[in-house]
Amino acid sequence: MLMEIINILFNNKQRSYIMKKKEFVKRFFIPLMLLAVLAFFVGCQDEMTVEPIDNGEPTTDQGALEKIVELDSSLTSFEANYNEDGLMDFLGKTEEEIYPFRVGHRMRLVSKNLNINIEDSLAFGTLTKTFEGVLFIAASYDPNASEPDTVIEKPFTSVITRNLIFKKIANTPFPLRNWILVAISLPEGGTQSPNIDMTKLTVFLPDGDTIVVESPNEYFLRRWDRWWRQIPVIGRGESVLLRVELFSAYEEEDFVTLTYGADRRGYHRAKKLFDLVSSTPVNDGFEKVYEQTFTTHQYPGHYHAVINAMPRQVIFDDATPVEAEAWGMPYFVRWW
Numbered sequence: 001m002l003m004e005i006i007n008i009l010f011n012n013k014q015r016s017y018i019m020k021k022k023e024f025v026k027r028f029f030i031p032l033m034l035l036a037v038l039a040f041f042v043g044c045q046d047e048m049t050v051e052p053i054d055n056g057e058p059t060t061d062q063g064a065l066e067k068i069v070e071l072d073s074s075l076t077s078f079e080a081n082y083n084e085d086g087l088m089d090f091l092g093k094t095e096e097e098i099y100p101f102r103v104g105h106r107m108r109l110v111s112k113n114l115n116i117n118i119e120d121s122l123a124f125g126t127l128t129k130t131f132e133g134v135l136f137i138a139a140s141y142d143p144n145a146s147e148p149d150t151v152i153e154k155p156f157t158s159v160i161t162r163n164l165i166f167k168k169i170a171n172t173p174f175p176l177r178n179w180i181l182v183a184i185s186l187p188e189g190g191t192q193s194p195n196i197d198m199t200k201l202t203v204f205l206p207d208g209d210t211i212v213v214e215s216p217n218e219y220f221l222r223r224w225d226r227w228w229r230q231i232p233v234i235g236r237g238e239s240v241l242l243r244v245e246l247f248s249a250y251e252e253e254d255f256v257t258l259t260y261g262a263d264r265r266g267y268h269r270a271k272k273l274f275d276l277v278s279s280t281p282v283n284d285g286f287e288k289v290y291e292q293t294f295t296t297h298q299y300p301g302h303y304h305a306v307i308n309a310m311p312r313q314v315i316f317d318d319a320t321p322v323e324a325e326a327w328g329m330p331y332f333v334r335w336w
Helices: 001-047 061-071 073-083 312-316
Strands: 100-117 120-141 150-168 179-185 186-188 196-204 210-211 220-222 239-248 257-261 270-273 275-280 283-294 302-312 325-331
Touching: 001 100, 061 073, 061 120, 061 150, 061 179, 061 283, 073 100, 073 120, 073 150, 073 302, 073 325, 100 312, 196 325, 210 325, 220 283, 239 257, 239 302, 239 325, 257 283, 257 312, 270 283, 270 302
Parallel strands: none
Antiparallel strands: 100 120, 120 150, 150 179, 150 186, 179 220, 186 325, 196 210, 196 239, 239 283, 257 270, 257 302, 275 283, 302 325
């Protein structure tokens, strides 16, 4: 009988404890849940307003756009082909009295500036690069010489410009992740000589398409949006015909060359001399047409075909200062 009484008292105490526990949960569960939810949202708010961690990324739109330009292979491939890194054998010969056995120039980038104008979700930029160059001419003063006996060096300064269009695709605290490059113009520049001026470039692609350029800085190649033309994609071992039209103040054949195929490290660079197709006298000079074909190599990637035009006496006279104009055409060699 005593044990039954003890069990009853124990069970009543246990039931009382359980009832108190349930009452505690009922009283404090909802406030505790509200407190937890509030803490969660406060934490999220803190994460949304936290400043970007300094991990080397640009912190401004200007810095981000400059970084995009610096990393883009379709832009950087120009410099590797514009800088011939000294004397080069050109694939073609001349029959002049003074024979330039090898001709090339070394270009050193001394300044660059990206001028940006942001309009809502688009940014328009002008990229200007200034180069200090040296034109090297390995030649002979002897018309009967079979090898060069002198190297002439001519310093000059060249300014190259191209226009860029960026599109804003996000609005994060990290500017580099908010923008992409959607269009690039062709590069154009040189010594700003009035005596030689390229006026038109026609590119005949292997698939039958034709590109006609009369103002490189106004001709855009699209990268993303359908409103811009696409960068030419060419197969390995395929040939491209280039036709250059220019004005020259001189009757003699000009020195028009094509440098192409170099990657960012300067490997696989090649050079060819354009052939004069026609020359027509005009009031103050001559309108000339030059043509040349180049064949892509086996290495896929982004490249530039760079055309340099100089009057004849720049190469064949040791005292004539450098007058030059340069245009570039980016292209991509596919791996399939």
